[in-house]
Amino acid sequence: MATTAVEDQPVQAAECEYIAEDARPETKADVRINDEDPALSRARFKKGDVVQMPVVCNGIRSKGVYTVYDRRLSKKGWFEYQLKxxxxxxxxxxxxxxxxxxPGK
Structure with a gap:
C-alpha cells in the first residue's frame, strides 16, 4: 500500500511555531528610517512639537495650533513642515x- 505525503511528515507541536516577542523585528524587514539627519538637526522644530501659525478664517485673523507631522530641508535651503x-x-x-x-505652548 502506498502512503501519502501527509502521512510521512512528522507532527509539529504548536510551541515550535511560536516566535518570541523579543525576536521579532520592530519594523517590517528590519528597515529603520534615520530621522537624525545632520541637516535636520539645525531645524527649529522637531516632529511632534506644538507650533502656532496665523490663520484667516471668514475674514477674521486668528491663531491656529498645530503639531509638526513631518519636516524637510527644501532645495532652496530653508526648512519646511507638514502640520497636523x-x-x-x-x-x-x-x-x-x-x-x-x-513655538506653541
Whole structure:
C-alpha cells in the first residue's frame, strides 16, 4: 500500500511555531528610517512639537495650533513642515516654511 505525503511528515507541536516577542523585528524587514539627519538637526522644530501659525478664517485673523507631522530641508535651503491640526487631527499635506511658524505652548 502506498502512503501519502501527509502521512510521512512528522507532527509539529504548536510551541515550535511560536516566535518570541523579543525576536521579532520592530519594523517590517528590519528597515529603520534615520530621522537624525545632520541637516535636520539645525531645524527649529522637531516632529511632534506644538507650533502656532496665523490663520484667516471668514475674514477674521486668528491663531491656529498645530503639531509638526513631518519636516524637510527644501532645495532652496530653508526648512519646511507638514502640520497636523490639534483639534481635528487632519494633516495638511502642503509644506509650510519655518519663518511662518512660532513655538506653541
Amino acid at each position: 491640526d490639534v483639534y481635528t487631527l487632519k494633516v495638511d499635506r502642503s509644506w509650510t516654511r519655518e519663518n511662518v511658524l512660532k
